[in-house]
Amino acid sequence: MHKKTIPYFILLSLFVMLSCTSEKQDSSTGVMDRFIDDLMNQMTLEEKIGQLTLYTSDMDHTGPFIRDHYLEDIRAGRVGAIFNAYTADYTRELQRMAVEETRLGIPLLFGYDVIHGHRTIFPIPLGETASWDMEAIEESARIAAREATAEGLHWTFSPMVDVTRDPRWGRIAESSGEDPFLTAQVARAKVRGYQGDDLRDLHTMLATAKHFAAYGAPQAGRDYHTVDMSELVLRNKFLPPFKAIIEEDIATFMTAFNDLFGVPATGSEYLLTQVLREEWGFEGFVVTDYTSINEMVPHGFARDDKHAGELAINAGVDMDMQGAVYNDYLAELVEEGKVSEATIDQAVRRILLMKYKLGLFEDPYRYSDPQREAELVMTEENLEFARDFSRKSIVLLKNDDNVLPLSDDVRSIALIGPMADNQRDLIGSWSAAGDYTKSVTLRQGIINRQGERTRINYALGTTVLDEDRSGFAAALRAAAQSDVVIMALGEHYWQSGEAASRSMIDLPGLQEELFDEIVKLGKPVIVVLMKGRPLTLENLDEKASAILETWFLGTTTGDAIADVLFGDYNPSGKLPVTYPRNVGQIPIFYNARNTGRPKSEGKFTSKYLDVSNSPLYPFGYGLSYTTFDYSDIRLSTTQMPINGTLEASVTVTNTGDRFGEEVVQLYTRQLVGSITRPLMELRGFEKITLDPGESREVTFELTWKDLAFYNANNQFRAEPGEFHLFIGTSSAEVKQTAFSLME
Numbered sequence: 001m002h003k004k005t006i007p008y009f010i011l012l013s014l015f016v017m018l019s020c021t022s023e024k025q026d027s028s029t030g031v032m033d034r035f036i037d038d039l040m041n042q043m044t045l046e047e048k049i050g051q052l053t054l055y056t057s058d059m060d061h062t063g064p065f066i067r068d069h070y071l072e073d074i075r076a077g078r079v080g081a082i083f084n085a086y087t088a089d090y091t092r093e094l095q096r097m098a099v100e101e102t103r104l105g106i107p108l109l110f111g112y113d114v115i116h117g118h119r120t121i122f123p124i125p126l127g128e129t130a131s132w133d134m135e136a137i138e139e140s141a142r143i144a145a146r147e148a149t150a151e152g153l154h155w156t157f158s159p160m161v162d163v164t165r166d167p168r169w170g171r172i173a174e175s176s177g178e179d180p181f182l183t184a185q186v187a188r189a190k191v192r193g194y195q196g197d198d199l200r201d202l203h204t205m206l207a208t209a210k211h212f213a214a215y216g217a218p219q220a221g222r223d224y225h226t227v228d229m230s231e232l233v234l235r236n237k238f239l240p241p242f243k244a245i246i247e248e249d250i251a252t253f254m255t256a257f258n259d260l261f262g263v264p265a266t267g268s269e270y271l272l273t274q275v276l277r278e279e280w281g282f283e284g285f286v287v288t289d290y291t292s293i294n295e296m297v298p299h300g301f302a303r304d305d306k307h308a309g310e311l312a313i314n315a316g317v318d319m320d321m322q323g324a325v326y327n328d329y330l331a332e333l334v335e336e337g338k339v340s341e342a343t344i345d346q347a348v349r350r351i352l353l354m355k356y357k358l359g360l361f362e363d364p365y366r367y368s369d370p371q372r373e374a375e376l377v378m379t380e381e382n383l384e385f386a387r388d389f390s391r392k393s394i395v396l397l398k399n400d401d402n403v404l405p406l407s408d409d410v411r412s413i414a415l416i417g418p419m420a421d422n423q424r425d426l427i428g429s430w431s432a433a434g435d436y437t438k439s440v441t442l443r444q445g446i447i448n449r450q451g452e453r454t455r456i457n458y459a460l461g462t463t464v465l466d467e468d469r470s471g472f473a474a475a476l477r478a479a480a481q482s483d484v485v486i487m488a489l490g491e492h493y494w495q496s497g498e499a500a501s502r503s504m505i506d507l508p509g510l511q512e513e514l515f516d517e518i519v520k521l522g523k524p525v526i527v528v529l530m531k532g533r534p535l536t537l538e539n540l541d542e543k544a545s546a547i548l549e550t551w552f553l554g555t556t557t558g559d560a561i562a563d564v565l566f567g568d569y570n571p572s573g574k575l576p577v578t579y580p581r582n583v584g585q586i587p588i589f590y591n592a593r594n595t596g597r598p599k600s601e602g603k604f605t606s607k608y609l610d611v612s613n614s615p616l617y618p619f620g621y622g623l624s625y626t627t628f629d630y631s632d633i634r635l636s637t638t639q640m641p642i643n644g645t646l647e648a649s650v651t652v653t654n655t656g657d658r659f660g661e662e663v664v665q666l667y668t669r670q671l672v673g674s675i676t677r678p679l680m681e682l683r684g685f686e687k688i689t690l691d692p693g694e695s696r697e698v699t700f701e702l703t704w705k706d707l708a709f710y711n712a713n714n715q716f717r718a719e720p721g722e723f724h725l726f727i728g729t730s731s732a733e734v735k736q737t738a739f740s741l742m743e
């Protein structure tokens with residue numbers, strides 16, 4: 001039983017009042033350091049280890065197992081943070097236990113996977129990235145933080161910044177796709193949205209860069225599998241988004257499950273100390289992924305949990321998620337001299353600093369406020385933003401004969417398929433506290449927009465998975481009775497996300513067979529896809545009249561899709577990932593290198609016997625209901641001084657009869673390098689709006705940093721020489737010019 005002392009947040013208030021001077025900002029830093037020093041001087045080794053321990057509550061399950069005595073652990077001061085616990089009331093109760101029932105009353109951190117919205121659910125990250133709208137992405141994170149902090153949360157395990165080129169990997173759904181530059185821009189926007197300018201602001205929360213590092217490149221696309229790559233590829237393709245958000249003052253990093261260079265990321269001194277701390281100067285704290293310390297034993301890198309704990313803390317891991325390894329063994333390891341108390345103190349300080357910055361020592365209950373919860377969660381304003389953001393994430397993949405947009409006066413629509421009237425799948429994987437019963441189905445969205453004007457002949461047709469043709473006849477009848485057919489096809493939400501890799505990425509079940517039967521009727525067939533990854537769609541691309549990629553759009557799905565179907569919004573999304581023709585092409589991505597035998601008509605060149613090298617849909621691709629014309633590129637110079645700048649401009653014209661948005665993309669290619677360089681690399685983009693007939697000049701300014709890469713000596717350098725520069729509407733449709741980078 002602990003001797004009762006005055007809870008620390010009361011002591012802090014006194015401490016701050018006594019210590020404050022007129023230079024509040026400077027002294028507040030001094031005050032913060034002195035407060036942490038003073039608190040740590042009070043702490044026993046066990047209490048310090050408690051701060052390094054994170055357990056899940058049983059309110060949500062996001063991993064292999066739950067410990068059933070986390071409440072007892074909180075009361076005993078053996079826990080510093082809890083995840084998967086939210087609502088103002090529940091967090092307040094858990095916080096009360098920590099603050100009032102432990103010796104020092106150190107407040108808990110509450111973390112959760114707020115990945116694409118908290119209660120109001122936005123498009124899955126792959127979908128939000130398809131908007132290429134960084135302001136909208138930042139605002140979605142800001143709204144998510146406002147809702148999450150209104151429910152007592154302090155910390156989100158987002159953004160996931162794992163670059164990936166493998167749609168077999170289920171977590172591609174949570175990613176921003178294959179490009180490091182685009183992933184970095186999205187990650188920056190999300191961190192700004194979550195963390196704002198001041199962590200003491202009640203509407204802001206700690207963000208997490210995950211999963212460090214290279215988790216998105218598992219062998220064969222199988223989740224948790226081995227990752228093997230060169231340090232060149234790691235530095236140039238997979239680390240840049242992590243490095244970029246250090247500049248946004250990201251608060252925490254989360255280690256990846258995988259090994260890299262033969263070392264599990266959770267025990268990698270190279271990643272967690274050399275790169276993250278020494279090279280990048282990261283000052284926040286590092287948390288593991290779910291029991292990833294323990295998993296160094298099956299990795300074959302640690303003899304047992306105790307050995308794993310020693311490896312992790314000495315590599316640079318500050319907080320143990322759910323593994324209880326630090327709790328069980330760190331004190332012993334200190335006694336045995338295998339872990340220094342200075343190492344533990346460093347980790348404890350990093351965590352206490354974040355609690356201080358959140359204002360938890362002044363008022364541990366400040367985020368757990370039922371009044372704010374009632375006012376800020378799922379407001380009309382949030383839902384209105386969600387609908388607009390969801391529309392922007394939709395990608396128009398095909399639109400033969402401008403079958404879309406549909407006329408307001410269309411008399412009858414056959415609405416067929418397992419995703420047409422299905423609420424649960426719409427909020428996707430990692431939907432956290434999202435309430436799918438509030439999501440708007442496609443069927444409801446069309447009804448909301450068309451009312452009695454249009455007869456909707458709905459037929460399920462088939463389910464996502466079952467080999468069941470019993471619904472085909474009704475679907476065919478619905479199609480025969482209708483002017484136009486809309487087929488809503490895709491995957492279940494759980495077929496992507498964590499632990500959801502697929503070896504084949506066709507439409508599951510008999511959906512494609514039903515599609516083939518429906519198109520035989522000769523009616524226009526519009527396919528609306530809902531899923532968490534690229535699928536192999538050559539057959540649909542050949543036979544459908546139009547195809548909309550809608551990912552999982554979240555709470556307002558049906559209304560957002562209806563807005564696009566009927567032209568209230570002109571689709572502007574662009575693919576953040578390449579769509580393969582078949583699974584055998586994987587990994588296929590736009591920023592590949594040329595090889596010594598690039599594909600040509602000759603036999604002995606790099607190609608397949610049975611499929612083209614080209615993807616079905618390329619990175620950056622997406623159509624519009626209008627058309628855009630690009631002028632030739634104008635350069636400010638064709639000889640760019642290495643310490644100077646180069647301006648590249650185009651004039652983009654809306655040559656159609658409808659307002660539209662266009663994502664103007666800029667790519668470069670270094671023709672000769674000290675290492676082989678990619679055919680194209682995205683170096684800039686700008687989303688612009690154009691009225692019919694309107695023209696706009698778009699200018700990009702490049703410096704050497706936009707041309708630089710990590711060379712064989714791990715130096716970030718630009719190399720003088722010849723470059724191609726491309727600007728266009730996708731990675732496959734560009735204007736091209738050339739320039740030289742001078743010494």
Ligand code: GLC
Nearest residue numbers: 062063113157210289290498
């Ligand atoms: C999961 C995921 C990670 C998530 C964590 C907590 O295993 O890998 O992304 O943040 O556990 O739920």
